[in-house]
Amino acid sequence: MSGVTFWRVVRAEWTKLFALRSTWVVLGVVPQMLVGLSALIGAQGGGTGGGAGGVTQAVGGGFLVFAVVYGGFGVLAMSGEYGSGLIRATFAAVPRRLPVLWAKAVVLVAATGPVLVVTYLLAFLANQAFAGRPIGLGDPGVVRAIVGVAGATVLVGLLGLGFLLRHTAVAVSAYLAVLVVLPPVFVALLPGALVPYLPTVALQAMFHVGAAVPPMPSPGAGAVVAAGWVAAACR
């Protein structure tokens, strides 16, 4: 067989992703910065006491920063190809859009997932090592929150990937607006019953531990809603 198969497209996208310097920065340098920042926040006594709310903060404090970086990373993976015109070469080799998009999604998950789990774990440990009243890894909800926040960040990247606008700058701005800037407005305007369905709220629920005001969906429900948004975007 000499033709195109889905796994060959995945391999091609893997090759393309790691041939870019920016990939190494996002996957290598940014995590180190986040771990360092977490340690600093811990040492400054960044407000994390024990208890459930403290867990959410200690584990997921860096979520929004990461959401911006990895969301942008996802946006660039697709709209960057339109910007450079590379998409024509890509489609000449694989003349269907969806396999390309899905291959990019597989690669994004495979490349960022493990890095994010390790990063959030190290960031949590660094934060608590410097904080006054350490929360241990064995405390209730901690491991689940680490997995949840890593998963939420991966989904943010996938949302960005599906956020297909052909102009990179427009895509990144619109993406940030939808995920970071507009949610507080929506939360204020929307009837309470709809709030859990906002992507940002659903994503944050994935690593929330304990009670919240206003109430949040359960981590599982949050994951389902967020995955639904991703599925809607990546098609």
Added chain:
Amino acid sequence: MIQVRGLTKRYGGVTAVHDLSFTVRPGQVTGFLGPNGSGKSTTMRVILGLDRPGAGSATVNGRPYAAHPDPLRQAGSLLEVTPAHGGRTAYHHLLGLARTHAIPAARVTEVLALVGLAEAAGRRVGGFSLGMRQRLGIAAALLGDPSAIILDEPVNGLDPDGVLWLRTLLKSLAAEGRTVLVSSHLMSEMALTARHLAIIGRGRLLADISVADLVARVGADAVLVRGPRPTDLRDLLVRHQATVTATGPGALEVAGLSAETISALAFRAGLEVHELTPRRASLEQAYMELTRGEKEIR
């Protein structure tokens, strides 16, 4: 083999291509010729499945390009500006494309050498000159060792050496039995490489003709003759079955006789001749003739 049948494509209210049909056969370079904005790129985009036709069809080796399981092995292509991400090296750009068809990395090295980019393989594409980018695009087109090659204005950005290199490359690809379709808005360029021409203007086919036939069609060669006694000269030549038209004082345009024959006849008749200029109708003129009034600024 590339076949375009009844192809029509509209963008909004503008008809870019109208009921276009032609066949590109293997073993020769086919020039796809037309003024800027005549629909060449649109046609090529449809052939490559990057645009859907409004009506009609385009097939490569019997099937729509996108319906092939191995498109890069069917047709290699380069549309106007070489598409590549500036942050990747030439090698990795090609490797990413190669992986989709499980084309071995050795082939990447091979095509880079073939287009003269072996030395630049490890450099980022962002730093490439236009000519180097164009060579990289041609390397990408050759990657899958395809039976058809489709290039849109490939000489753009190439230096004179590069243009010469490309002509030789295209001819040798055709000599290997491949189907080669090359677009250009310059007849002078096509005259040097193509053996067949598909000429379009305003999205309509003006001619689907071999270069030899086009030469024969327009090549009613004439000879310009000037002398002090044009009337006697005219009578003499007309008696020898020439078609003669007076083009100015003492000047005649003679069709149907060679310059040698005219000279011999005049010499024997004792008629002085001051000028005897063979005029060959050029492909360029034929092209201008065909596309006159078909130019459109878009």
